[in-house]
Amino acid sequence: MSESLRLVKRIWAFIRREPLDDDLEDELAAHLQFAIDDNIAKGMTPTEARRIALISIGGMDQARYKHREARGFMTLDIFKQDFKYTLRTLWNDPSFTVVAVLILALAIGANIAVFSVVNTLLLRPLPFPNAHELVWIAPPPTKCGMSCATYSTDAYDEFRINSRSYQDVTGYFAFSGADNLSLNLGGAPLPATSIDVIQNFFQVLGVQAQMGRVFTAEDARNGAAPVVLLSNAWWKRQFNADPNIVGKAFDMNGKQTTVIGVLPASFDFGAVFAPGTKVDAITPLNLYGPPRNWGNIITLIGRTKPGITLGQAVDEAARVAPKMCWNNRYPESCGNYKGAVVPVPLKDYIGGKLRRSLIVLWSAVGAILLIACVNLSNLLLARGAARSKEFAMRGALGASRGRIVRQLLTESLVLSSMGAIFGFMLAAVLVEWLAHQGAIALPLLSLLHLDGAALGWTVLISFVSATIFGIVPGLRMAGGNVYESLKDAGPGASASRKHERIRSVLVVSEVALACMLLVGAGLLLRSFMNVLNVDLGFEPDHAAAIKVSYDDNVPNDKDGNLSAEKRGVIFQQILTRIGSLPGVEAAGFTDYLPLGQNRSWGLPYPKGLKPPQGVDGPLVYVITPGYMRAMGTPIRGRDFSWSDAPKGEQVVMINKSYAQYLSNLNAWSDKDALNKPLGNGGGSDLHVVGIVDDVHEENVDGDAGWQIYYPMTQAGPNAAELVVRTRMNPSSLAASVLASLREMNPKQPANEFKPIRLLVNHAVSGRQFFMLLVVSFAGLGLLLAALGIYGVISYSVTRQTQEIGIRMALGATAGHVRGRILTSTLRLALVGIVIGIGASLGGAKLIAALLFGTSPWDIVTYGSMALLLLIIAALSGYIPAFRASRINPTVALRTN
Amino acid sequence: MSPEKLDLLQGTLDLMVLQTLTVMGSMHGYGIARRIEQVSADEVLLNQGTIYASLVRLEQRGWISSHWGTSDNNRKAKFYAITAAGKRQLAADARYWERLKDVMERVLTMDKSAEGADA
Numbered sequence A: 001m002s003e004s005l006r007l008v009k010r011i012w013a014f015i016r017r018e019p020l021d022d023d024l025e026d027e028l029a030a031h032l033q034f035a036i037d038d039n040i041a042k043g044m045t046p047t048e049a050r051r052i053a054l055i056s057i058g059g060m061d062q063a064r065y066k067h068r069e070a071r072g073f074m075t076l077d078i079f080k081q082d083f084k085y086t087l088r089t090l091w092n093d094p095s096f097t098v099v100a101v102l103i104l105a106l107a108i109g110a111n112i113a114v115f116s117v118v119n120t121l122l123l124r125p126l127p128f129p130n131a132h133e134l135v136w137i138a139p140p141p142t143k144c145g146m147s148c149a150t151y152s153t154d155a156y157d158e159f160r161i162n163s164r165s166y167q168d169v170t171g172y173f174a175f176s177g178a179d180n181l182s183l184n185l186g187g188a189p190l191p192a193t194s195i196d197v198i199q200n201f202f203q204v205l206g207v208q209a210q211m212g213r214v215f216t217a218e219d220a221r222n223g224a225a226p227v228v229l230l231s232n233a234w235w236k237r238q239f240n241a242d243p244n245i246v247g248k249a250f251d252m253n254g255k256q257t258t259v260i261g262v263l264p265a266s267f268d269f270g271a272v273f274a275p276g277t278k279v280d281a282i283t284p285l286n287l288y289g290p291p292r293n294w295g296n297i298i299t300l301i302g303r304t305k306p307g308i309t310l311g312q313a314v315d316e317a318a319r320v321a322p323k324m325c326w327n328n329r330y331p332e333s334c335g336n337y338k339g340a341v342v343p344v345p346l347k348d349y350i351g352g353k354l355r356r357s358l359i360v361l362w363s364a365v366g367a368i369l370l371i372a373c374v375n376l377s378n379l380l381l382a383r384g385a386a387r388s389k390e391f392a393m394r395g396a397l398g399a400s401r402g403r404i405v406r407q408l409l410t411e412s413l414v415l416s417s418m419g420a421i422f423g424f425m426l427a428a429v430l431v432e433w434l435a436h437q438g439a440i441a442l443p444l445l446s447l448l449h450l451d452g453a454a455l456g457w458t459v460l461i462s463f464v465s466a467t468i469f470g471i472v473p474g475l476r477m478a479g480g481n482v483y484e485s486l487k488d489a490g491p492g493a494s495a496s497r498k499h500e501r502i503r504s505v506l507v508v509s510e511v512a513l514a515c516m517l518l519v520g521a522g523l524l525l526r527s528f529m530n531v532l533n534v535d536l537g538f539e540p541d542h543a544a545a546i547k548v549s550y551d552d553n554v555p556n557d558k559d560g561n562l563s564a565e566k567r568g569v570i571f572q573q574i575l576t577r578i579g580s581l582p583g584v585e586a587a588g589f590t591d592y593l594p595l596g597q598n599r600s601w602g603l604p605y606p607k608g609l610k611p612p613q614g615v616d617g618p619l620v621y622v623i624t625p626g627y628m629r630a631m632g633t634p635i636r637g638r639d640f641s642w643s644d645a646p647k648g649e650q651v652v653m654i655n656k657s658y659a660q661y662l663s664n665l666n667a668w669s670d671k672d673a674l675n676k677p678l679g680n681g682g683g684s685d686l687h688v689v690g691i692v693d694d695v696h697e698e699n700v701d702g703d704a705g706w707q708i709y710y711p712m713t714q715a716g717p718n719a720a721e722l723v724v725r726t727r728m729n730p731s732s733l734a735a736s737v738l739a740s741l742r743e744m745n746p747k748q749p750a751n752e753f754k755p756i757r758l759l760v761n762h763a764v765s766g767r768q769f770f771m772l773l774v775v776s777f778a779g780l781g782l783l784l785a786a787l788g789i790y791g792v793i794s795y796s797v798t799r800q801t802q803e804i805g806i807r808m809a810l811g812a813t814a815g816h817v818r819g820r821i822l823t824s825t826l827r828l829a830l831v832g833i834v835i836g837i838g839a840s841l842g843g844a845k846l847i848a849a850l851l852f853g854t855s856p857w858d859i860v861t862y863g864s865m866a867l868l869l870l871i872i873a874a875l876s877g878y879i880p881a882f883r884a885s886r887i888n889p890t891v892a893l894r895t896n
Numbered sequence B: 001m002s003p004e005k006l007d008l009l010q011g012t013l014d015l016m017v018l019q020t021l022t023v024m025g026s027m028h029g030y031g032i033a034r035r036i037e038q039v040s041a042d043e044v045l046l047n048q049g050t051i052y053a054s055l056v057r058l059e060q061r062g063w064i065s066s067h068w069g070t071s072d073n074n075r076k077a078k079f080y081a082i083t084a085a086g087k088r089q090l091a092a093d094a095r096y097w098e099r100l101k102d103v104m105e106r107v108l109t110m111d112k113s114a115e116g117a118d119a
Helices: A002-015 A017-041 A046-057 A060-071 A074-092 A094-123 A145-149 A153-162 A201-205 A232-239 A269-273 A310-323 A346-396 A401-435 A452-479 A482-487 A494-532 A561-579 A627-631 A656-663 A730-744 A756-799 A801-809 A814-848 A859-885 A889-894 B012-024 B029-039 B048-060 B084-108 B112-118
Strands: A134-138 A166-173 A181-184 A190-192 A194-197 A227-230 A249-252 A255-262 A281-284 A298-304 A342-345 A543-547 A584-590 A619-623 A635-637 A651-655 A677-680 A683-692 A707-711 A721-726 B064-070 B076-082
Touching (some): A002 A017, A002 B048, A017 A060, A017 B029, A046 B048, A074 A401, A094 A756, A153 A166, A201 A298, A227 A232, A346 A814, A401 A452, A494 A814, A543 A756, A561 A721, A561 A730, A651 A656, A656 A683, A656 A707, A721 A730, A801 A814, B012 B064, B012 B084, B048 B064
Parallel strands (some): A194 A281, A619 A707
Antiparallel strands (some): A134 A298, A166 A194, A181 A190, A181 A249, A543 A721, A584 A619, A584 A721, A635 A683, A651 A707
């Protein structure tokens, strides 16, 4: 009780010290007077009385000090004092302060921003309650794309019923593309993107609607009234954040669809499951309607019961998998999923691939911070040299060494705190900008924000960096010999030599760090260039695609031939019309574009041979005549034609890799798949009419897999993307293409006319993002290193003014002086570069996995980066060297 | 008087101040310091200045109170008086010191016979 009372009073005393100090002064004065009075009464002279009184008090200052110590918080008082003093000195040296704070703000800001990214993608749990229970259930990676990573509705049911480890299992329809929803509000239909999820999706993830409700089992029944959940962003953008939206119905894809809820802003389907895309609406997937026969369409996500380990879940999935059937009506399809049901933590699925990149990025900003600290150390040392007399004086007046170090550390702390404040603001801008880069295909990016952890990180790194850059100059200053410093009248004294050695070590380490950053950035940059030069199998420039809506429904069409015929007519009309537009060179349809979604339909095999088990089938694309030309993919053989009719001979085109595989099976004497029939698991034979180049279907930096193309008149497409090739800028065609489509079909929504180049950009955006970040950090590191070199050389020139003057007076030429200084600069830089290259060679393994077509020990990169550093070092040394060569000997010799 | 004065143990000064105020009533800092010096017959090493650290500690704990007043010889001075809480604290502290003194006395006066009797 009494102690807490005291604490409160101490805090109060700390804040309001002036009146208490006045009080104490009065009290001490009274004390002294009493004592003097007593002493005089004893018969002393007034002078003697006063002297004795002071002795028995034991020193007025000590009394004050002890009183204050007991009364308030002495440590804080000292800190306050140091703090005020620091502010004053920094204020008096604005150029130093601005440079120091700027350097720190850049380094700390970059660190906070990268930390936020790392935190969001790697450290923080996913934005769902008990996110550690969530698992992604899929087979190990295969080359048949999403079809092999998904499950049929029957398989889903079987898995859900037979698994005991899960609270529940859910999933979503994996094959819906962008702009698949057309919202009709009266005017032209508006394009949007929706995704079908199993009705328990939100319960499993633990996401509540912000308004209204999420789906129930009722919503996914056969014949249920159509309902939709809106994403927060779409609700705000399209519906002006209408607070009464729940219950309203809109025409979506021609059906009156009721809005049952709005999702919270913290849930972004695209950010979690489909990086780089935006999902506007979510609709319930009717598992027991038509999807029953669509094959592998569902991705699985499970929530394990509390206490179930991943190992238990994996074991159980391995036991359940053989019981799962592709379709319960075909018993031979049971067991297809053996070995293909493997739960992994959802977080690993989403962010796991980025772990290495993020670690590299984190190391890069760490290096930046180190370079900044070294720079600051250097600046403080230079400043400290100028202030050494001040410290020596304070030491002589009784300041302890610890007290001076404390003063200097306070300065560092104030500087780093200021840097941290500006850095935090900088990071806020960066993070805000990053969160709105929807085109970057990185997961969770839109959920990026500065949080408490980022703030904590800021505090931590600013303390750590203050200690790092403050301790060396602090110890240097405080350790100085008082006598030497006071006597040291000017430049050229021996104390400064030691000083310079420390600074040289600092510069060398700075150059070494910058060198490592540059080499890393160079390797990533070169990899990125290689990625851009990959032969994609199509020409991404001068072409664009737009999603076209069409209606090929024919009532009572048993085998689909009637609807295929109708579709053929529609597409042929559209292509004729579009092809006649000025500027259009070629046009064609596909259902999936490359570098996007994909699926497979089994393994067509040379007729007469039995297809092997366990070989993944080629990816399937359903296209029209003209598509290959529109994409710029060369064909050997012939393109499809409109006379490849539904009932005619079934034709396909295959890619080179697949053709190669089939040819090597020795079914054909000429080892050429062209014009050969392929058996198709019970269906009609497929005749290979063309062989096309390998197209990168999933990513730019991987190998192309097998592909097979069916004509839209013989197979059912999942959608229709119209690809138009032009000699002009593709966007100049957007208006006329859309207008033509509208004329033919008023229901055509104003879908985006996307340049094909964008698909490629999107596919490489993750790599580009990391590359750009590392390159800009390397640039920053280079700048800081240049600054450091400049600072040291320029300081040493100033220090040697007199010496240079003497040399010049004795006949040294300006060129000679410049040469000497440049040599010493380059010597420092070279040592740094050698160390940096050595460290890079050792550390290159870390980055190897991120490279493409580039060796981690690429000589060109190492050489050019070393050269670049040398040039920069020479430039930063040249300015002070030039200044030195202009020294006027008479002036230089007079200044001292 | 021994050649070296006694160093005050931690907390003893506070106890002396409380006791002095209990016996003498309201007093100013100088008076308290002089009184302690007189009672201890100049045996303790007391820098009079340190009394003010003790006074502020005691006051912050609520054991003494202070007010500005006028001394006998008409000087302005800050007077301290013990509070009820201070009296309780003094009683507790005094008991503690009594016990400690007894223990120290027994320890310092022990002899072999006591050890043998125990064994």
